[in-house]
Amino acid sequence: MSESLSLLLTNDDGVGSTGFRALYDALDAVADVTAVAPADDQSAVGRKMSHDVAVTEHELGYVVEGTPADCTVVGLEALCPDVDMVVAGCNKGANLGAYVLGRSGTVSAAVEAAFFDVPAIAVSMYIPSDDDTPWHEKASDPADYRHATAAAAYLTDRAPDAGVFEEAEYLNVNAPMATGEEDPAPLEVTTPSTLYEMTARHDGNGRVTLHDGVWEMMRDGDLPDPEGTDRRAVVEGRVSVSPLTAPHTTMRHDALDALAASYRQ
Template sequence: MELDSEPHVLLTNDDGIDAPGIRALADALSTVGTVTVVAPDRNRSAVGRSLSYGRTRSSTGDELSIDLSDSAFTVPVPHTDHELGYAVDGTPCDCTIVGINALESTPDIVVSGCNSGANLGAYVFSRSGTVSAAMEAAFLETPAIAMSMDTLGYDKELEPADFERAGEIAAALVGGAPGTGLFDRLDYLNVNVPRPDREPNGFAVTRPTRVYEMDATHEDGGFQLTNRLWQQMANRDIPDPEDTDRHALLEDQVSISPLRVPFEVENTSPVRNVLEDLL
């Protein structure tokens, strides 16, 4: 990302356009670039990389089946004007696609967040709307940053001021990236900031932890899911290696994971050999 002028930033999130985290980032990023906000009109957390594509409806509002006519491959994504930008009736990935392709000025970089709650671990990337919006940008060959802030155990109601540290970090990354070649080496960054009431302890370049544990039980005729990792994190007792994102955050460091979009296959020969034996 090499620019002759200040960067044009597309800002989105999954908490909704009225969330305090996106307000804080809009203010901070406006000090280093031109900011266009395209964000969901309501909370769309944990929708992953889902799209509104295929959301065709009849005049009565009933779902229509997909056919092979031209209209089947185009779907309206309603929006309303908002003081920050565009409030979209859609998902975070919808917002990224719209912001990159449908606006008059193409963004130089996409920032997603700042999410209320950390997004840590490899397992979360396909689940988090915040990270998915950045990943969508990467697939569309646009550099991106996903910003999240730990809020576990933070009981006060969040305000834009609570995201000040996240805003400063986002502005430093966006404002300083042009000319460094940073995004020649990666597709997107996943950044996690400690709680606002924790003393900062620098930053760490991390990898997403692969430690994952979800539990399910059948009790009293119903199923229940329990996230053991969040239980452990609340107790600040996580079995993650020192170079991982969750370990860094529990050390009150800003975790920065440099990532490439997934599903790249480097060596298919071993798989081919096995399949040839099977098939």
């Protein structure tokens, strides 16, 4: 155990989720962990922020009646301000692709930490779907998260001293679901896929159905994603690690400069 390493652990599935406890137990072997987690499911809320939140003590730390981003701010500002790192997860379901980064509560908790200059890791697990069992009914055993928790513990313990966070502000980690006693899945450094397959269908009666076609592609193994992308790595059984930065990029554009110069002329 790294005696000097202290962690704030949060998630978006809620403090009672199986993945959260599995990750807590794995990280507890390498660091001093304080849970600051939502009271209930806050999936896909992005960086939604509350004005004030209720906080109660919990056997693992604290429970917050709020969002994952709330948990990061509340933890770093009020409950455990001296932690060395924020870890979010383990999410039940993958957070893959560039378009997901702004939606995910798990990833958003890590992004929020970056604005405090605190390194962070978001951890999620891909659960393949099939015709027999819906994906959300799977992954009820902590052992199902073994690839994700092993990778998270390794990166938490090694990444700071290796200088990883001198280049990246946070890591987005996605792992395949463990199916037996196989060896830990290998790690692959990736970039987020840019594949986007969202559709919206109007039924003509005032309802519009939004659908993400990527999940069917993943189930069928029919992915156009190239090698080196996060989604390709996970579908092929590897743990994806994407090193990312939080602030939006800013670039000067001659066309916009010209428009600004001519405004009100």
